[in-house]
Structure formats: structure tokens, C-alpha cells
Amino acid sequence: MKQTTTNTRDRNATKKALIASVVRIAERDGLHALGINSIAREAGVDKVLIYRYFDGLDGLYEAVCAQADLWWRVDEIVDQLDFSDPASGLATYIIAHRKALLKRPLALRILAAEMTDRSALTIALEKVRETRGNRLSEVFAERFPDLGDSAPDVLVMANVLSAATQYLTVRSRDIKRFGGMRIQEDQTWMEIAEMTKKSIQGLLNS
Amino acid sequence: MKQTTTNTRDRNATKKALIASVVRIAERDGLHALGINSIAREAGVDKVLIYRYFDGLDGLYEAVCAQADLWWRVDEIVDQLDFSDPASGLATYIIAHRKALLKRPLALRILAAEMTDRSALTIALEKVRETRGNRLSEVFAERFPDLGDSAPDVLVMANVLSAATQYLTVRSRDIKRFGGMRIQEDQTWMEIAEMTKKSIQGLLNS
DNA sequence: TGACAATGTCACCGCTCGGTGACATACTGA
DNA sequence: TCAGTATGTCACCGAGCGGTGACATTGTCA
Numbered sequence: 255m256k257q258t259t260t261n262t263r264d265r266n267a268t269k270k271a272l273i274a275s276v277v278r279i280a281e282r283d284g285l286h287a288l289g290i291n292s293i294a295r296e297a298g299v300d301k302v303l304i305y306r307y308f309d310g311l312d313g314l315y316e317a318v319c320a321q322a323d324l325w326w327r328v329d330e331i332v333d334q335l336d337f338s339d340p341a342s343g344l345a346t347y348i349i350a351h352r353k354a355l356l357k358r359p360l361a362l363r364i365l366a367a368e369m370t371d372r373s374a375l376t377i378a379l380e381k382v383r384e385t386r387g388n389r390l391s392e393v394f395a396e397r398f399p400d401l402g403d404s405a406p407d408v409l410v411m412a413n414v415l416s417a418a419t420q421y422l423t424v425r426s427r428d429i430k431r432f433g434g435m436r437i438q439e440d441q442t443w444m445e446i447a448e449m450t451k452k453s454i455q456g457l458l459n460s
Numbered sequence: 461m462k463q464t465t466t467n468t469r470d471r472n473a474t475k476k477a478l479i480a481s482v483v484r485i486a487e488r489d490g491l492h493a494l495g496i497n498s499i500a501r502e503a504g505v506d507k508v509l510i511y512r513y514f515d516g517l518d519g520l521y522e523a524v525c526a527q528a529d530l531w532w533r534v535d536e537i538v539d540q541l542d543f544s545d546p547a548s549g550l551a552t553y554i555i556a557h558r559k560a561l562l563k564r565p566l567a568l569r570i571l572a573a574e575m576t577d578r579s580a581l582t583i584a585l586e587k588v589r590e591t592r593g594n595r596l597s598e599v600f601a602e603r604f605p606d607l608g609d610s611a612p613d614v615l616v617m618a619n620v621l622s623a624a625t626q627y628l629t630v631r632s633r634d635i636k637r638f639g640g641m642r643i644q645e646d647q648t649w650m651e652i653a654e655m656t657k658k659s660i661q662g663l664l665n666s
Numbered sequence: 667t668g669a670c671a672a673t674g675t676c677a678c679c680g681c682t683c684g685g686t687g688a689c690a691t692a693c694t695g696a
Numbered sequence: 697t698c699a700g701t702a703t704g705t706c707a708c709c710g711a712g713c714g715g716t717g718a719c720a721t722t723g724t725c726a
Binding site: 285286365370380387407413415416432433434446452453455456457 | 615663
């Protein structure tokens with residue numbers, strides 16, 4: 255009665271169960287719901303094993319990061335881009351970025367949580383984001399080597415758009431509107447992409 | 461010894477102390493640090509008075525919102541804008557928006573917290589933000605009634621920039637860089653404003 | 667087979683949390 | 697003056713938290 259499931263005694267399976275438990279709780283309830291007790295309970299395992307196998311919560315979080323698909327891969331983004339010109343490239347990047355984020359509820363949770371807290375999870379995401387972001391910038395630079403005088407402005411624009419996409423995508427889980435935009439609707443994001451395209455074209459022609 | 465300060469027995473003063481305590485804790489430690497015990501402790505007052513005078517935490521939060529300077533006033537923004545043309549208007553709006561946010565640590569804390577939690581404080585901020593935002597849009601519409609075919613694009617651009625400014629300003633309390641931008645430096649924000657100006661001009665000329 | 671480590675369970679600790687009832691003291695108005 | 701109320705203090709409750717030591721069970725290898 256106390257233990258209906260079979261007592262497996264499989265260290266690796268237990269570790270995997272704990273890692274999966276972290277991901278499940280974080281995606282479902284947010285990072286603030288993570289705790290020694292809740293994680294162990296969700297995994298159906300005694301909490302003392304978190305100390306034994308991972309040396310505490312931080313160790314467990316690191317194991318989660320090492321295993322989880324935390325952030326988009328560069329090729330995953332590049333595959334969706336239209337490289338026919340810089341304006342199209344950035345416009346399609348917005349859509350691709352949002353799509354990649356929506357596929358990763360854990361990433362959205364961490365992006366939200368890092369506004370208020372710093373943990374092994376948020377630090378891991380910061381790092382992988384930076385490297386992938388830099389790599390993506392390089393890809394753009396290779397494809398569009400001659401933006402002329404507008405290059406700095408285009409770079410700033412890309413970063414600002416990236417920030418807005420991240421923020422609005424996280425917020426769009428909970429709220430329907432931001433200012434005048436219905437941020438849950440694909441139509442809205444198409445309009446953002448269109449506006450982006452025209453803006454970049456305007457920048458390049460100035 | 462137990463009570464070094466004089467026992468004032470002043471209901472209004474106690475209520476004010478509790479409200480101030482909420483603001484102080486929220487600004488200093490974030491909304492997650494708010495709790496019945498911590499608020500009462502910070503105010504130097506017994507926690508039971510929160511129930512007696514405000515009927516609990518939510519009531520206290522409402523009192524805080526009614527009293528606090530939660531969000532920028534429209535005139536405070538408008539005063540800083542350059543209305544000589546739409547592009548300059550939006551460019552100066554970014555700077556004004558950021559400045560107004562930096563002046564209000566509580567607003568920044570709430571903006572950060574609303575990514576993960578919903579409370580009386582976040583709900584109050586949502587409401588005042590919406591009304592002021594709408595009003596500001598009206599001001600722009602009055603000043604620039606004829607944007608032609610580009611009007612929808614300019615509106616989308618304004619909202620996207622607003623989102624980015626909010627996000628990056630909140631983040632800039634903790635991190636130095638976002639992508640390639642040093643978001644704590646005024647210089648960077650000038651570049652963002654410049655880029656904005658050129659983009660809007662580009663949109664209007666297309 | 668038997669000793670011993672690996673694995674997992676359980677009971678408990680001190681602490682903080684939100685919340686409540688009982689009590690002490692100061693003020694106020696009849 | 698004195699009764700009643702407003703104001704504030706204090707002790708306590710059950711629950712959940714992170715953390716630890718003792719114990720039971722299973723597997724392994726000499």
C-alpha cells in the first residue's frame with residue numbers, strides 16, 4: 255500500500271525522473287514552484303536523493319540544463335529565414351524567433367523568471383542565448399556583408415526587435431493585448447514582420 | 461525595553477507606515493519579498509493590524525495603489541516630446557519613456573513581477589498603464605492626423621518600440637548587455653532613438 | 667554464502683509562513 | 697468618573713519549507 259509501484263533501485267532512472275520532474279513543474283507552474291519537496295514529490299522519490307545524487311538543487315538544475323533543449327539552435331532559425339535581402343531576413347527572423355520560443359515552454363518560463371530571480375537555470379539560459387545569438391549575427395554578417403552606412407542602425411534595429419519579440423511572446427501567454435496590438439494573433443505578428451521589412455528598407459535607402 | 465518608541469496609537473499613522481513598508485520592501489527586494497510578516501516587521505507594527513485596517517494583504521495593496529505614483533502621467537511624457545514631426549516624436553518618446561520608468565523603481569519591480577505573478581499590484585499597474593497609453597496615443601493622433609498609408613505601420617512600430625523599451629529598461633537594472641547593445645549606457649539609448657527616427661522617416665517615405 | 671556498499675524510506679529538526687484569539691493599554695463620550 | 701471602544705501586543709496554531717540522521721532493502725562481488 256505504501257509503495258504500489260515496483261521498487262526499481264535504478265540510480266539513473268531516479269536521476270532522470272528528478273530531472274523530468276524539474277522540467278515538468280517549471281513548465282506547468284513556473285520556476286517559483288520549484289523546491290526540494292515539490293520536485294521530489296512530483297518525481298515520486300525521496301528528497302534526500304536530490305542531495306545524494308546532485309549535491310542539492312543547484313546540481314540538479316545543472317543536470318537539467320545539460321540535458322534540456324533550452325534554446326533554439328542556430329540552424330533551426332536559419333532554415334526559416336528569407337535571405338533574399340536584409341529586410342526580408344530580419345522580418346522572417348521575427349517570425350522564426352517567436353515560433354522557436356513557443357515551442358519551448360521552459361525557455362518562456364525562464365525568460366519570465368529571470369526578470370526577478372537569478373538561478374542556475376537562468377544563468378544557463380543566458381549563456382546559451384549569448385553564444386547562439388552571436389553565431390546568428392555572424393550568419394547575417396556573412397550573408398549581407400555590405401550594408402553601408404546603415405549597418406549600425408540595422409544592428410540596433412535587430413536587437414530592439416529581438417527584445418520586443420522575446421518580451422511580447424512571454425507576455426502573450428497571459429495577456430491578449432499590448433497597447434493596440436493583439437499579441438496572441440498570428441496576424442499581428444505578420445504585421446510586425448511587414449513593418450520591420452519596410453523599416454529596414456527605409457533605413458537602407460536613407 | 462520592549463517598546464522603545466512611544467506608543468502613538470494613531471490609526472492613520474500606522475496605516476501610512478504599513479503602506480510605506482510595502483513600497484520600501486517592493487522597491488528594495490522585489491514583490492516576492494512581500495508578505496504579512498515581512499511587511500509588519502518592516503513597519504515596526506503588529507501584523508494583525510493589516511487584517512484589522514485593510515482586511516488582509518489585497519486591501520493593503522489597493523491602498524498602496526491608490527496612494528502611489530505608479531506610472532508616468534501623460535503630460536509628464538508629452539512635455540519631453542519633440543513634435544516637429546512624427547519621427548522625432550517617437551524617437552523622443554523612447555527616451556522620455558525610459559526616463560519616466562527609471563524614476564519609478566516600484567513600476568520596474570511590478571513590470572518584472574507581472575511576468576510570473578498576478579496580484580493586486582500588477583492588476584492596478586495594468587489598468588493605469590492602459591488608460592495612460594491610450595491617452596498618449598490620442599495625443600499623437602491629434603498632433604499627426606495625416607500619416608497616410610503608413611499610419612498602421614507607424615502604430616505597430618510605436619507599440620513594438622514601447623515593448624522593447626519597457627523590457628530593456630527592466631533588464632538594464634541587472635544586466636549590462638542585450639545582444640550587442642550596452643543597455644545601461646545613455647549613449648545606446650540615443651542610438652536607439654536615432655535609429656527609430658530614421659526608420660519612421662523611412663516608413664513615411666515608402 | 668556472507669560481508670558490504672548502493673539505493674531508497676522514514677522520522678524528525680528548526681524555521682518561517684499566514685492566520686487567529688486573548689489580552690493590555692489608551693482614548694472618548696455619557 | 698467610568699464604561700465602552702479603539703488601538704496595539706503577544707502567544708499560539710497548523711502547514712510547508714530546506715535539511716539531516718537512522719534505518720530498511722536490494723544488489724554485488726569476493
